[in-house]
Amino acid sequence: MNWWPMRGLTRRFTERRTYVSNLPVKPLPSLFRRSLFVYPIDLGNSNALNMDISALKTPHYNPHRVGIFFAATPRQADVLLLLGTPIAPLREALTATLHQVPRPFAAVWIPEEGPDEEGIYLTKAVEDAGGSLIATIVPYRGPEDILGVLRTAMNGRFAS
Amino acid sequence: MSVLPFLPLILFAAGALLSRSERLSHGFAVAGALSTLAAVVATGGVFESIWTVGSEAAATIGFRLDRLSSTFLVISAISWLAVSIPGLEGKHPRSTRTSLGMNMAFFGIYLVLTAADTVLFLTGWEIMTVFAFIAMTPHVDEPRKVFRFLAFGELSALLLALGSAVLFATDHTLSLIEASAAPAAFVILSSLAVVVKMDVAPFHTWMRESYERLPGRVAALMSVGVTLAGVYGLQRFLGEGAVSQWWLLTLTLVGALSAFWGALQAAVARGLRNVPAFSTVEYNGMILCAAGISAMAASGETSSLQYLSSFAAGGVVVLSLSHALAKSLLFTSIGHAADDNLFGPEAIDGGIGDNDSAPPRAVTRIEDLRGLWSRGRRLPALGIAVGGLSFAAFPPLIGFVGEWMLLETTFQSFRFSSFAERFVASLSGVFLALAMGMIAFAMTKYIGYVVMGNETGSRPSSTVNRPTRRSLLSAGTEIALMVLLVGTGVALPLVLMAFGQSSLLNGLLGVPKPLLLVSGVPLFGVVSPTFFAVLIVVLSGIPVAVWSTRRKSYRTVEAWHGGIEQSPAERFTSDAFSQILAHILRAFTRASVNDEGGNVSLQTKDGLEGAWGLLKDALDVVGTALSRLYMNGRIAWYVGYILITFVVVLIVGTV
Numbered sequence: 001m002n003w004w005p006m007r008g009l010t011r012r013f014t015e016r017r018t019y020v021s022n023l024p025v026k027p028l029p030s031l032f033r034r035s036l037f038v039y040p041i042d043l044g045n046s047n048a049l050n051m052d053i054s055a056l057k058t059p060h061y062n063p064h065r066v067g068i069f070f071a072a073t074p075r076q077a078d079v080l081l082l083l084g085t086p087i088a089p090l091r092e093a094l095t096a097t098l099h100q101v102p103r104p105f106a107a108v109w110i111p112e113e114g115p116d117e118e119g120i121y122l123t124k125a126v127e128d129a130g131g132s133l134i135a136t137i138v139p140y141r142g143p144e145d146i147l148g149v150l151r152t153a154m155n156g157r158f159a160s
Numbered sequence: 161m162s163v164l165p166f167l168p169l170i171l172f173a174a175g176a177l178l179s180r181s182e183r184l185s186h187g188f189a190v191a192g193a194l195s196t197l198a199a200v201v202a203t204g205g206v207f208e209s210i211w212t213v214g215s216e217a218a219a220t221i222g223f224r225l226d227r228l229s230s231t232f233l234v235i236s237a238i239s240w241l242a243v244s245i246p247g248l249e250g251k252h253p254r255s256t257r258t259s260l261g262m263n264m265a266f267f268g269i270y271l272v273l274t275a276a277d278t279v280l281f282l283t284g285w286e287i288m289t290v291f292a293f294i295a296m297t298p299h300v301d302e303p304r305k306v307f308r309f310l311a312f313g314e315l316s317a318l319l320l321a322l323g324s325a326v327l328f329a330t331d332h333t334l335s336l337i338e339a340s341a342a343p344a345a346f347v348i349l350s351s352l353a354v355v356v357k358m359d360v361a362p363f364h365t366w367m368r369e370s371y372e373r374l375p376g377r378v379a380a381l382m383s384v385g386v387t388l389a390g391v392y393g394l395q396r397f398l399g400e401g402a403v404s405q406w407w408l409l410t411l412t413l414v415g416a417l418s419a420f421w422g423a424l425q426a427a428v429a430r431g432l433r434n435v436p437a438f439s440t441v442e443y444n445g446m447i448l449c450a451a452g453i454s455a456m457a458a459s460g461e462t463s464s465l466q467y468l469s470s471f472a473a474g475g476v477v478v479l480s481l482s483h484a485l486a487k488s489l490l491f492t493s494i495g496h497a498a499d500d501n502l503f504g505p506e507a508i509d510g511g512i513g514d515n516d517s518a519p520p521r522a523v524t525r526i527e528d529l530r531g532l533w534s535r536g537r538r539l540p541a542l543g544i545a546v547g548g549l550s551f552a553a554f555p556p557l558i559g560f561v562g563e564w565m566l567l568e569t570t571f572q573s574f575r576f577s578s579f580a581e582r583f584v585a586s587l588s589g590v591f592l593a594l595a596m597g598m599i600a601f602a603m604t605k606y607i608g609y610v611v612m613g614n615e616t617g618s619r620p621s622s623t624v625n626r627p628t629r630r631s632l633l634s635a636g637t638e639i640a641l642m643v644l645l646v647g648t649g650v651a652l653p654l655v656l657m658a659f660g661q662s663s664l665l666n667g668l669l670g671v672p673k674p675l676l677l678v679s680g681v682p683l684f685g686v687v688s689p690t691f692f693a694v695l696i697v698v699l700s701g702i703p704v705a706v707w708s709t710r711r712k713s714y715r716t717v718e719a720w721h722g723g724i725e726q727s728p729a730e731r732f733t734s735d736a737f738s739q740i741l742a743h744i745l746r747a748f749t750r751a752s753v754n755d756e757g758g759n760v761s762l763q764t765k766d767g768l769e770g771a772w773g774l775l776k777d778a779l780d781v782v783g784t785a786l787s788r789l790y791m792n793g794r795i796a797w798y799v800g801y802i803l804i805t806f807v808v809v810l811i812v813g814t815v
Contacts, residue, residue: 075720
């Protein structure tokens with residue numbers, strides 16, 4: 001069995017960039033010391049963001065090398081990636097899901113079309129569930145922005 | 161000094177006479193128990209006072225103390241103290257019959273434990289049975305529920321009387337001690353009698369309905385005092401003369417099966433007092449099994465079998481002590497928790513008085529006492545937790561050592577020469593291991609719900625945390641029993657030496673003599689409860705110290721109920737906890753789904769209760785038929801009876 005982060009790097013499948021974001025990012029709760037488990041939630045985006053999440057999982061980005069993993073369920077997640085602007089029918093499901101994430105947790109919002117009044121709703125919903133919205137990625141250019149925000153929040157730990 | 165062994169009898173009798181005053185009566189019971197301990201200490205556990213009856217020199221009756229009776233006297237006296245001291249608080253109204261019954265039951269048990277002959281033994285046995293029955297009667301709404309106890313008790317007395325008759329007819333002696341070559345029929349009848357009394361399955365079927373409303377102290381008397389007398393009788397009779405192998409095999413297997421059955425019933429029981437009650441069936445089954453293997457090994461020639469015999473006999477003592485301490489603690493704590501106003505003024509320790517026409521609602525189910533710790537009843541909660549942990553064989557409590565000794569005994573089945581003995585000892589080990597697992601499950605449920613569970617929220621908060629009556633004596637008893645449970649576990653070598661079992665102790669691999677308990681010769685297994693306790697304290701102390709000095713950081717999450725919305729009063733009940741076991745083992749638990757208007761629950765039944773019910777129905781049918789046939793109201797038949805009786809008496813008298 002190969003240890004994927006090393007294999008990806010040694011076989012040159014993986015880029016060697018270290019991402020840093022220029023966006024304002026709040027620090028993670030001090031509870032998170034090492035790796036981060038991330039769970040993306042589609043709030044009704046144009047599907048482009050879903051594609052980007054799939055791209056993030058490829059050997060090219062190889063997020064495991066910096067200690068970022070994708071969780072199988074919200075109950076295993078440290079950070080939620082909120083993709084898109086919440087459409088009305090999904091609000092109830094979003095609230096239920098947020099309450100299933102262990103407290104404290106962090107959330108990163110990618111609004112896709114620029115933030116509006118939904119941002120206030122989302123911040124409140126996340127805080128009501130015991131989490132904190134650490135960053136809103138605007139403007140959004142691609143998966144590297146997500147990695148950048150997460151790496152900045154992790155404060156440079158796990159340098160590749 | 162020679163008067164001292166008789167003093168407890170006088171004190172118990174005085175306590176019975178003064179039963180109208182609860183405090184005075186229990187005061188005499190406490191004094192009786194203390195004087196019992198004093199008598200054993202003062203006489204050094206050896207005493208004899210024998211009288212010859214009539215002209216026949218062989219017919220002697222009297223009192224005698226030896227190592228076995230002293231051991232059981234000490235254990236019994238501790239349990240008597242535990243059940244009597246809370247009674248000194250005098251807060252149980254209308255308890256005249258209870259006080260009378262308890263004192264006289266102690267009187268009877270004392271007679272049993274000190275009797276040197278079958279006559280006194282039988283007298284004590286009968287007194288114990290009848291007055292234990294009387295102590296229970298005020299606390300059941302229908303006397304019918306405890307009749308079965310009396311029936312089993314009388315069956316036991318009948319078997320004992322038959323055994324005594326056989327002994328007298330063959331050996332011309334009444335003596336229990338000197339009958340070293342007692343006939344097998346005596347041993348079989350007498351040991352069967354005590355097995356009936358020990359609540360071994362299937363003779364436990366009176367318990368479910370009777371225990372439901374018993375106050376803590378009466379339940380402890382039934383569960384500890386009466387069954388201890390049975391265990392003593394078992395050890396006494398099995399030590400008498402040669403016993404046939406098949407009978408010992410039967411006893412061993414019955415013990416193991418009873419342990420399994422009791423543990424299973426405890427695991428699925430719902431009653432607050434039924435779980436400890438069925439654990440009595442389990443524990444006494446284990447004791448019977450140990451006693452059976454001990455007697456089997458005693459007839460062996462090799463030194464390893466002789467050692468195994470004394471090891472198993474030591475196991476009987478340790479199991480008896482651990483049962484007495486832990487069960488007294490459990491029932492005292494339950495009584496303490498249930499008898500103040502925590503659950504409203506209507507629920508007073510078992511609830512029903514002598515002349516109460518309207519029975520108040522009593523605390524009978526596990527769910528009724530749920531969340532004792534969170535309600536602020538810390539001491540009874542701790543008592544139930546420690547007692548329960550001892551039954552779950554949690555080290556370093558003494559229950560752990562007892563069960564370890566029993567398992568080590570069955571592991572050494574290979575030492576027996578005959579296949580039947582090897583097979584039965586191994587098979588018993590299988591059932592005992594299952595029983596120990598299931599009783600751990602039952603105690604997890606019990607501690608988990610009664611002590612650690614959340615309160616159900618159905619009661620007004622004003623009744624919570626405000627016991628109106630001080631129960632200092634109950635509290636003191638609980639603390640003392642907890643200290644004893646831990647202390648006897650940690651200092652087991654001292655206990656074994658005090659009970660004359662020091663041959664089981666040794667030293668090895670840096671553990672100095674006599675801190676090591678050795679299970680077999682040649683060496684088979686060892687445990688040092690003292691070192692084990694030190695190890696536990698050190699090994700658990702380091703993580704606890706590290707944890708307590710560091711910043712606590714952990715994440716919490718709401719429970720997931722499959723997406724189903726819950727009402728605030730909805731809880732995962734103790735019934736739900738045990739339903740998986742009840743369902744999987746439905747062949748034994750006879751679990752069936754009961755649907756009452758959408759309120760679905762799983763009902764379990766004790767199959768053995770049904771078997772006794774069938775027997776009762778059959779006897780009813782036969783009895784009715786016989787009475788119609790022979791008691792038919794015709795004068796000629798009755799004259800015939802009188803004539804036949806006259807002729808029979810004449811012939812017997814002439815012969």
